[in-house]
Amino acid sequence: MRLALLAVLAVGLSAESSGFYIQAGFQYSNVLQDNVASKTDIQALKQTLNTAVNFEKTFPLHQWTAPLPGQIPFKDKQNNPFINSNNDLQELVDWDGKKNIDALKADYQKNAEQLMSAWIAYTIESAQKDTPNAPNSVIGNLINTLGITSSFVMGGYARYKIVQPQLEAAFKAFDTTTLQVAKALGVNNNIFALGRDGNASISTLQAQVSNLERAANTLSSTLFNILTSAPNQKLVIDNPDQRDKLNTAIQSDADQISVLAQALQKVLKERYGISPAMQHRYSNSNLYGVNVQAGYKQFFGSSKRWGLRYYGSFSYNWGEGSKTGHGINSVIYGAGIDGLFNFFESGSHGVNAGVFLGLMVVGNSWINNNTALKTSINACKNDRACTLQMRSSYFQLPLTFGFRTNIGAHNGFEIGTRIPLLPMPYYYASMATSYGILGTYKQQIGFKRNASVYFNYVFSF
Numbered sequence: 336m337r338l339a340l341l342a343v344l345a346v347g348l349s350a351e352s353s354g355f356y357i358q359a360g361f362q363y364s365n366v367l368q369d370n371v372a373s374k375t376d377i378q379a380l381k382q383t384l385n386t387a388v389n390f391e392k393t394f395p396l397h398q399w400t401a402p403l404p405g406q407i408p409f410k411d412k413q414n415n416p417f418i419n420s421n422n423d424l425q426e427l428v429d430w431d432g433k434k435n436i437d438a439l440k441a442d443y444q445k446n447a448e449q450l451m452s453a454w455i456a457y458t459i460e461s462a463q464k465d466t467p468n469a470p471n472s473v474i475g476n477l478i479n480t481l482g483i484t485s486s487f488v489m490g491g492y493a494r495y496k497i498v499q500p501q502l503e504a505a506f507k508a509f510d511t512t513t514l515q516v517a518k519a520l521g522v523n524n525n526i527f528a529l530g531r532d533g534n535a536s537i538s539t540l541q542a543q544v545s546n547l548e549r550a551a552n553t554l555s556s557t558l559f560n561i562l563t564s565a566p567n568q569k570l571v572i573d574n575p576d577q578r579d580k581l582n583t584a585i586q587s588d589a590d591q592i593s594v595l596a597q598a599l600q601k602v603l604k605e606r607y608g609i610s611p612a613m614q615h616r617y618s619n620s621n622l623y624g625v626n627v628q629a630g631y632k633q634f635f636g637s638s639k640r641w642g643l644r645y646y647g648s649f650s651y652n653w654g655e656g657s658k659t660g661h662g663i664n665s666v667i668y669g670a671g672i673d674g675l676f677n678f679f680e681s682g683s684h685g686v687n688a689g690v691f692l693g694l695m696v697v698g699n700s701w702i703n704n705n706t707a708l709k710t711s712i713n714a715c716k717n718d719r720a721c722t723l724q725m726r727s728s729y730f731q732l733p734l735t736f737g738f739r740t741n742i743g744a745h746n747g748f749e750i751g752t753r754i755p756l757l758p759m760p761y762y763y764a765s766m767a768t769s770y771g772i773l774g775t776y777k778q779q780i781g782f783k784r785n786a787s788v789y790f791n792y793v794f795s796f
Contacts, residue, residue, distance in 0.1 A: 350639035351677055351687055351741055352795070355631050358749060360791030362626040364652050364665065364784050369759065370616040371779040375609045383537060384607065384773070390520075390533035390540075394475030399465045401480045401595060404450055404586075407457045416453060420446035424585070428578045432568050440563055451594065458598040470606050477599040478540075479530025484595060485513050485547065486527035488554075488588045495580045499572060505557035509589075512550035516543045541603055541772055548596035555589035600772045609774035619785070622665055624652030626789045632675065640689075642675040648695065650789075662704040663782060669697025671735060688740040695735055695753065700728040701763050701782050708780070712764055721768040726761035731784075739793070747793035752786060759783040 409415045423443035430436055459473075466472035492506035517526035520543055521534035535543070562581045564571040572578060630646025652665040673693030680687040703709060715721040737751025762781035769775050 353633045356795040357629040358791040358793040359627045362789040364622040364787035367783045369781045374612045399476040416449040481595040482529025509554045551592035558585045622652035622654040626650040640677045664702040666700045671695030685743045692736045695733045715766045724765040731755045749791045
């Protein structure tokens with residue numbers, strides 16, 4: 336009886352007690368750094384885009400004639416956008432006030448939009464078939480044809496001889512833009528010679544072709560509005576011959592320039608555009624810091640070997656990033672719950688040892704201290720073409736496990752490992768710089784702890 340009582344007392348003396356505790360110590364973390372960027376070599380691309388070239392030498396010409404919309408081989412013979420838009424426009428030309436003009440306008444605009452899309456695609460296809468495996472010649476043919484067509488459209492107001500102030504202003508605005516484009520592309524007042532004598536950088540070419548497209552679209556819209564303008568059911572221009580001329584000006588002049596300009600911008604993007612593909616460069620870095628944890632531990636059963644603990648945790652880590660030199664600090668804060676098991680107890684020396692396994696919910700905040708990265712971020716902030724998105728904090732679910740020991744009633748030590756289970760949810764910084772029709776160059780950098788190991792001194796109250 337006495338021996339049994341002594342055994343029970345010995346277990347009670349050596350078993351770990353429930354209660355509050357606090358621990359603190361050192362922590363080491365291994366961090367994954369992910370640097371992501373568009374596959375395009377942006378520095379080489381910038382040099383190419385900003386270097387002036389002679390158009391005829393860089394984009395050699397070939398005998399090619401741009402296709403007309405009536406040549407497009409639409410598969411659906413019953414729903415041909417060219418025929419439909421032609422019929423709609425002719426009905427508007429012949430409008431006598433009996434049909435709903437708004438409905439006719441809506442039908443035309445729907446069919447014209449489908450036609451324009453198909454016309455652009457077929458123009459590119461035709462140019463590529465004419466000079467297969469020669470993208471520079473495709474560009475050259477489009478530049479040359481665009482220059483010739485623009486030269487023809489200039490002075491259209493005098494050619495069509497329609498006296499109408501709004502129409503005169505629209506043609507003059509187009510002529511002014513065309514002259515500005517010609518000057519910017521090195522041919523002064525002779526845009527007819529654009530394909531032969533043009534001299535400018537690719538970025539200037541892209542920008543000026545975009546200007547010409549907008550001018551053509553504005554002219555087309557004005558022509559259409561004048562053709563269909565009928566206040567109080569009375570046409571602004573009611574002369575049949577003049578209305579036929581407006582029809583011709585819309586389809587043969589303005590729309591053709593718009594198609595050629597859009598086709599040229601598309602092939603320029605294919606030739607010089609920024610690849611949408613991204614490439615990753617992974618590297619690892621080491622962070623060192625301190626770790627603090629406080630909570631309550633609770634043991635169950637007569638032997639008090641099994642238990643749970645609930646705690647809050649805070650750690651601060653600092654160090655250098657990868658070889659790129661991105662200095663980073665990390666702050667981690669959160670709470671967790673662990674299962675405890677003591678596999679060794681020594682009643683005579685008041686020592687016990689055990690293991691733990693648990694899960695935490697933490698917030699992870701990253702602090703950048705690197706001058707180069709700060710410079711890149713500030714440069715993006717000051718560039719209207721660049722969009723910056725910062726996400727310095729995110730949640731994580733670390734699995735935690737390790738070994739713990741107590742020496743006496745109050746003192747102990749613990750060594751543990753924490754492994755985050757979730758992938759990197761956000762990048763620390765995402766920068767996207769637009770180069771217009773040529774695409775967007777993207778850069779991203781993100782950090783994620785692969786694992787951390789800590790060694791803490793534990794005090795139990």
